Amino acid sequence: MTLNQTHPPALNDAEVEKRIKTLLNRMTLPEKIGQMAQWPGHGKLDGDLCDAIRKGQVGSVLNEVDTEILNEYQRIALEESRLGIPLIIGRDVIHGFHTMLPIPLGQAATWSPELLEQGAHMAAREAREVGIHWTFAPMIDITRDPRWGRIAESLGEDPYLTSVLGAAMVKGFQGDDLSADDRLAACAKHFAAYGYSEAGRDYAYVNLNEHELRNIVLRPFKAAAAAGVASFMTGFSDLNGVPASANEFLNRQILRAEWDYKGFVVSDWDSIIQLITHGFSENEKEAAAAAINAGVNMEMTSRSYLHHLEELIEEGRVDEELIDEAVSLILRIKFKLGLFEKAVIEAPQPADVPRPEHLDIAYQTALESVVLLKNDYHVLPLNRHAQRNVAVIGPLADDAYEQLGTWTFDGIEAWTETPLAALRRELPEHVQIHYAKGLSHTRSYDRSGFGEALEAASRSETVIMFMGEEAILSGEAHSRADINLPGAQNELLQELSRLGKTTVLVIMAGRPLTLDLTRHTTNALLYAWHPGTMGGKAIVDLILGEKTPSGKLPVSFPKHVGQIPIYYNQRSSGRPASRDSYVHIDEIPVRAPQTSVGNYSFHMDAGFEPLYPFGFGLSYTQFNFGEVYLEKERFAMGETISIYIDITNVGVREGAEVVQLYVRDRFASITRPVRELKRFKKVLLKPGEWQRLSFELTSADLEYFCKNKRWKAEPGDFDVWIGSDSRAHHHAQFTLTA
Numbered sequence: 001m002t003l004n005q006t007h008p009p010a011l012n013d014a015e016v017e018k019r020i021k022t023l024l025n026r027m028t029l030p031e032k033i034g035q036m037a038q039w040p041g042h043g044k045l046d047g048d049l050c051d052a053i054r055k056g057q058v059g060s061v062l063n064e065v066d067t068e069i070l071n072e073y074q075r076i077a078l079e080e081s082r083l084g085i086p087l088i089i090g091r092d093v094i095h096g097f098h099t100m101l102p103i104p105l106g107q108a109a110t111w112s113p114e115l116l117e118q119g120a121h122m123a124a125r126e127a128r129e130v131g132i133h134w135t136f137a138p139m140i141d142i143t144r145d146p147r148w149g150r151i152a153e154s155l156g157e158d159p160y161l162t163s164v165l166g167a168a169m170v171k172g173f174q175g176d177d178l179s180a181d182d183r184l185a186a187c188a189k190h191f192a193a194y195g196y197s198e199a200g201r202d203y204a205y206v207n208l209n210e211h212e213l214r215n216i217v218l219r220p221f222k223a224a225a226a227a228g229v230a231s232f233m234t235g236f237s238d239l240n241g242v243p244a245s246a247n248e249f250l251n252r253q254i255l256r257a258e259w260d261y262k263g264f265v266v267s268d269w270d271s272i273i274q275l276i277t278h279g280f281s282e283n284e285k286e287a288a289a290a291a292i293n294a295g296v297n298m299e300m301t302s303r304s305y306l307h308h309l310e311e312l313i314e315e316g317r318v319d320e321e322l323i324d325e326a327v328s329l330i331l332r333i334k335f336k337l338g339l340f341e342k343a344v345i346e347a348p349q350p351a352d353v354p355r356p357e358h359l360d361i362a363y364q365t366a367l368e369s370v371v372l373l374k375n376d377y378h379v380l381p382l383n384r385h386a387q388r389n390v391a392v393i394g395p396l397a398d399d400a401y402e403q404l405g406t407w408t409f410d411g412i413e414a415w416t417e418t419p420l421a422a423l424r425r426e427l428p429e430h431v432q433i434h435y436a437k438g439l440s441h442t443r444s445y446d447r448s449g450f451g452e453a454l455e456a457a458s459r460s461e462t463v464i465m466f467m468g469e470e471a472i473l474s475g476e477a478h479s480r481a482d483i484n485l486p487g488a489q490n491e492l493l494q495e496l497s498r499l500g501k502t503t504v505l506v507i508m509a510g511r512p513l514t515l516d517l518t519r520h521t522t523n524a525l526l527y528a529w530h531p532g533t534m535g536g537k538a539i540v541d542l543i544l545g546e547k548t549p550s551g552k553l554p555v556s557f558p559k560h561v562g563q564i565p566i567y568y569n570q571r572s573s574g575r576p577a578s579r580d581s582y583v584h585i586d587e588i589p590v591r592a593p594q595t596s597v598g599n600y601s602f603h604m605d606a607g608f609e610p611l612y613p614f615g616f617g618l619s620y621t622q623f624n625f626g627e628v629y630l631e632k633e634r635f636a637m638g639e640t641i642s643i644y645i646d647i648t649n650v651g652v653r654e655g656a657e658v659v660q661l662y663v664r665d666r667f668a669s670i671t672r673p674v675r676e677l678k679r680f681k682k683v684l685l686k687p688g689e690w691q692r693l694s695f696e697l698t699s700a701d702l703e704y705f706c707k708n709k710r711w712k713a714e715p716g717d718f719d720v721w722i723g724s725d726s727r728a729h730h731h732a733q734f735t736l737t738a
């Protein structure tokens with residue numbers, strides 16, 4: 001059977017509103033409450049779920065991807081429930097569906113909104129074909145803590161980068177017409193501040209003041225709302241004592257009153273009944289009251305709304321208008337998705353063969369996501385013709401499953417090419433590949449494979465190592481306190497490095513790892529995250545110089561776990577450290593007087609800088625930045641200022657550079673970060689080619705949530721820097737006048 005690619009014409013807004021009203025008038029209270037319930041699927045036709053659908057107790061199903069089962073649920077909803085309202089089917093389509101993209105953190109390292117949009121569109125097409133309508137993505141939680149496993153699913157530490165990339169994903173999933181056969185409704189999650197869980201321990205408490213909340217955490221959510229994201233998901237966290245799923249301040253005041261958001265809000269998995277565990281609600285009924293009153297429109301998996309809303313309304317503790325509000329919001333998305341016209345779909349072709357155009361997107365995204373962190377003596381790219389014997393070592397050289405990353409529910413492992421397979425294909429026939437895993441998996445301490453690995457390396461001129469973390473070591477509920485290379489990988493690395501060969505280390509991981517040791521144990525370091533289906537080819541094309549790396553870190557890399565949180569847009573402090581003021585613990589004389597080494601803000605054993613800063617990434621070519629030119633040095637509130645810089649590729653290879661513009665508001669009513677990313681552009685330049693880039697900033701770009709709880713740009717002096725990472729030093733200054 002072939003998939004019918006046509007879809008009914010989208011309803012216009014007035015028609016949608018009319019139909020919502022008509023339907024709402026016909027609904028009983030229990031039927032309305034039923035629309036607010038989301039039930040999990042179980043991979044088989046579930047009799048209880050069928051009954052509930054028949055009785056109008058189900059508005060949505062999640063985590064069922066079998067088209068035949070989905071069609072049967074839809075058929076029951078349409079034909080056997082009293083009002084025939086279709087179900088909205090949700091799924092975590094986070095970084096691809098069958099064709100896997102790099103994990104979102106890797107996608108963010110591309111700094112390419114175009115690629116993220118294409119990737120989301122690709123995933124939407126594959127998922128919609130099987131009968132899914134709604135994805136729980138993008139996750140736009142800002143986090144500064146690589147211990148937190150869900151950093152893998154995030155777009156990093158910066159509110160501006162996350163806003164731009166998150167909005168691009170929303171556009172890619174949703175397009176202009178949700179009823180199209182290749183689009184999904186998106187969901188901005190987790191509202192809000194989940195990424196600030198204490199100690200990076202998943203689900204833990206979040207203590208965050210309102211300035212930080214609004215200036216950092218909420219910016220990407222506001223951008224997603226402005227991009228028209230169909231839904232929001234509340235978080236699991238307890239924010240300042242009020243869990244997100246009962247948080248009126250977030251879900252009513254900010255989202256609805258201030259942002260005028262028109263989509264619907266779903267809870268997270270059981271997060272309403274978890275209000276009891278938090279110690280916020282005494283029982284399920286109280287939890288339901290708290291969540292509905294706070295503005296949560298749909299309940300994911302738990303049943304507190306189904307069990308208690310009617311009673312709460314009878315008792316006058318919940319206003320029936322809240323139910324009408326929730327149901328209208330949910331129905332609006334169902335109408336826009338075209339579900340009333342087409343909920344049952346023709347079964348798709350089984351996904352036997354990948355689509356070449358999807359593999360291209362996955363390849364390009366993987367390619368641009370890889371960050372070259374180190375390249376001593378320009379050992380990369382390797383000249384494939386100069387090689388005779390190459391050792392390929394490590395637990396992740398040939399593991400298709402692990403390279404797909406967290407949230408690989410539906411990804412097809414068989415479509416995945418590993419780096420080893422790609423090297424075997426790409427290296428000329430005369431090159432001998434000596435492959436040895438060294439360790440069976442990344443957490444292994446069994447050193448019995450070391451001998452074979454050392455032997456393989458001894459016979460080779462070049463040693464390429466693939467290490468890092470298995471997919472299960474990051475993602476939801478998979479936080480780590482020690483974020484070094486797990487198992488005996490560091491030892492293996494050290495032993496291999498002692499052989500004095502040319503060494504290239506490729507890391508695949510779901511988070512920044514503390515890689516301080518690699519300063520001495522490898523010549524080149526490529527950070528590939530979990531790169532997805534096409535990761536093998538992308539990495540090998542970079543190693544062999546077929547392509548040039550252009551990835552940039554979306555998050556700072558600490559040297560040591562004790563530095564966390566370490567992030568570029570920190571505050572100055574009254575005693576900031578500098579390279580001159582920093583004294584290493586080993587340099588302090590014994591019995592030195594307390595004040596003799598100065599009083600500055602650093603760790604004696606780790607300094608004050610990260611191992612690699614936000615925005616950092618090397619290339620095989622070099623770029624030269626000119627002076628920063630300003631169109632004018634003063635500009636007034638409401639005006640725009642243009643800022644220019646020339647960039648030239650002074651190397652011998654074509655390459656892309658991400659040109660980054662940072663700003664500092666020097667003095668403010670609430671202290672501002674030492675730098676804030678405000679603009680970036682990715683430019684591809686041939687050797688010798690140059691380009692003049694112009695960046696426009698308006699006074700609105702300088703606004704922040706300041707003293708007296710107002711959004712304002714405050715007049716005064718600003719620094720601007722442009723460069724290739726967050727340490728950019730090409731500088732100018734301007735004044736914003738009142």
Ligand code: BGC
Binds near residue numbers: 136269476
């Ligand atoms: C996660 C959400 C996810 C949901 C549905 C929860 O555990 O926190 O991000 O979308 O499950 O699978």
